[in-house]
Amino acid sequence: MTEIQAPEADTRVAIVEVGAAADAAAAAKAAWGQWPGHAMPPVRLETARPAKDGWDARAVFGYDTPPNARRAVQAVALRHGSSWTVLLFDGAEATGEKRGAALGLVSQSLRPAGYTRESFAGRTALPLTPERVEALKAFVRDGMAALDVPGVGLAFIENGKVVWEGGLGVRSLATRQPVDEHTNFMIASNTKSMATMLLAELADAGKLTWDTPVTKVYPAFRLGDDATTAATQIRHLVCACTGLPRKDMEWLFATTAQTPASDTFRQLAATQPTSRFGEAFQYNNLMASAAGYVAANLFYPGMEVGAGFDKAVGEHIWAPVGMTDSTMAFDRALAGNHASPHAVDLDGKAVVSVAGADVNRTIAPFRPAGGAWSSAHDMIRYVGLELAGGKLPDGKQLVSQKNLFERRARGVPTGQDRWYGMGLEEDMAWGVPIIHHGGDLLGFHSDMMWLPQAGVGAVILTNGDDGYALRRPLMRRLVEILYDGKPEAVADVAAAATRTRAEVAEFRGRVTQPADPAATAALAVRYSNPELGPLTVTRRGDKVDFAFTAWHSEMLTHVNTDRTISFLTVTPGLTGLDFVVGGSGGKRTLTMRDAQHEYVFTEAGG
Template structure:
């Protein structure tokens, strides 16, 4: 999991995961591209451009038509002159994306933005024939994180005038024959080489049983042990769907109802807003629709594996919503953690929250489904055949995390219903098959009612054009057929589960590298291409992602100093503390400086920002390029870490 301390690569780089606000109507001016205007955004039509402004007023999108240009860089420069003639910031990096959605060419232009600006700026140039359309984004980090929904909607719906979307609706699904499976395996192998992924495992199932499973590559770089379909990986947020499956089972048992207020079942449940607290029903715990922002820094930086499960509820009580109830998609791991612990508490009310959840999952989910290798026990998972996590060094080389990286991964243990499970391709595919069979076990027993299992897939808020989030499950309908899936991301582990009900096919893919993230959506795309004879786009997406990652690391490396600037190092205090993120110790070793948080220690480089401020930049592969900004609090030295909607200040300890 790369920690997002700032808005970066909002457009295209992660477009498939960006949530979208509810749509109003498509815009289709003659000769202009079509796109969907998000709800609540203000639209201004100018002869030269269309401008969309977020409800907060501090974030804007511009769609600018450029008749002709020599290349993408020139098209973007021309678009800025038409929209904001005084904009003079030079491009930082220009990277190619695969041609898609009727466009013959797509290029993303990134700009250097100092952390203290709290701003995101990016442009995308789309070419159709000889004409260019440029989408420009300029806004505050907080609004971009909260309203990334709308950005994703506009981006995903932007198409040349008259272009018809690809659809698989009405097509007869093709069987996953040995030949098609071989093509899928070849695709995964080639993608691993391009992206530098040491190991991966995947499995396929139909409604009767597992069709195929395999492992590719190695468990750890530099060591011969191979990945198998029985190798253990952290599955991260793929745990969420199984936690809500536990709730579905408890609904069947009469322990709760989906529409019951959470406070009736667990009176200690509180959010930062009393009004929001009173509105939260059981079905809302994992809907990402309550208005609570993502808030991961506290548990990532200031948690150890022995922290109590009750910390979930303590942190939620101190988290205030930043958008209206049901207004936009905002992913919050603490809410998902609370959902799982609520289920455990209802199943075994006399037990400690963590132990109750573990027992409930084992007895009501894992054991009945035959998932003997799925566990929350790290020692058990890491005792034998397990894939080690990998990330990128600051030079972009793939490296193993080692014990330090696993210490950071252990920070999720107190919040494990949201992302703490381990599993294997052979084991996790059993869960996918159970979903595909709508609650029936392999022996035909209806273990969870279809009604309550499917309730988890009911759409709450959009997460893209024709993509919707339910209760720890997402449904994509943009290609004319439902694809139910969810991804998982912890440090050095990226995974996805997916099922295509109309084709009766499900799949699992597990990887042991940060850059495995760039394989997940293409893997889904390649599977759909094989099932529905779709356009061959997946390979191009992987190639573009590999080139982009390489270019981004090379550019960032040019902008930092390692060893760090001696004057900046000399000005540091020896220790700092943050009320939320805990202690930060500074250790100076010759020309090097180490930053030690509760869960991670990293060497630091320095970066002089455009506004004259100095940032220390982490170099450990778990948090590579995460900035820590030098600041002052009165006469005290201070350091600042930010995510999109929160600022954490470390004050000097005297």
């Protein structure tokens, strides 16, 4: 057994050579028995993964731990021949998120002794012929059916030529209108690379460098304390390397579309890094939002930064590239050819996500981090600009290669052979560089990817919550087709579909529906949290709803292993948010958490 301890000392990983075992469950149980001081909690869910990386069988175990413990526990059982190796994780949720990239390095690099990884280094890519494009489309179409994704915008480019662009499926299950190449989807975090593109143009103009202190060009910027503020450079706004954890709950619970863009800077001023600059990959949307607004202020001094960003991205990227479908205006998008977000309900069926549409609208105050709408037609031209080194089809250099490429330079590692740059990532898992970035909002999941050496790129935009499970498999399938690689992508999608169905069934079997009447009767009518705002309880017969600033959900209950009671959201797209019943100072409370923050809603008077 090999044990690895995180710097925080509250999180450990064990790699246990179990040897022969009847099955994955028996191997995992045996591994826990060999790890001194660690007990195996009750198994919540076991899901299989496809054979790959030299392993003949793989399975992942999730365990049942109470929310108040703030403990994450997992096992991964791997079989090679008749021998099992088990990777065990037991630690604090906060550390698990903070050290997620390091944990990924451990798990991704664990392979049987003597196994040689598949690599396409030095290989010449095959041409993206019509037959190969059809194979890619068929793969996506089959994946949509397996994952219950209603619609996809899809496009491919090779050597500066768009070889195919179009749509598969429908924009909405309610209207059944087909997706085409001009259908707009929310591209979410793919907006970040556009914010960094603006910074690259400003660097070309001599208005900043990547190492310029942020306060030199935007004096009102604050981050945590004075020392941290002074140390923050332009590149730090978008490198995911400053140690700032995710802080999305204020957006989810307390934001409206009318919240001013300046709220980005208010929240950052109250945020302190949880690790040193450059120490760990931690993804923070507020920093990327600030990057776009700092750029906007330099392009249009004196203009409100939200309007300035919209104008800058429109005039300095979309117009030159010919991205006429793209918009930052939610209402403009809804008035035109657009896709609707979908999520899975408690029956495992994809439905239009009403709450998703409401919450996605509230990304507006932080839109440089994820607020753009775009189409396959537009995004493949954006990928073409990246492949052309910043040169437009008419030969004009929109942005210099030097500053364009600085955005994809290897920064903090995100796993094995994977690095985050500035709004872009590089992946070398298969021996050839792939530059890409994904985007996720409620009911919308997308990715743009390109292989510079092959001159090939692709865009996938989806309107189903399980669309995330098509992104990396499409990257893999593209590589398989270009380099005649081992067929793995189809099995990856099939395993994801099976896992999704198992997760839905497990959740449904765990909760009480309708909510436990005694627990419901004990709730206050109103609660409040200083950061997340109000929570109002509404009873409708035997059902109970929690209402927040921009959305609401019916709540179901679950008795945790420590006998505490949780209320869980079930509205499609926002299923599973956990509120633990408690009390403090004679008042009733409801506590919800993300990995690194705790938010206590306290009973409010009146």
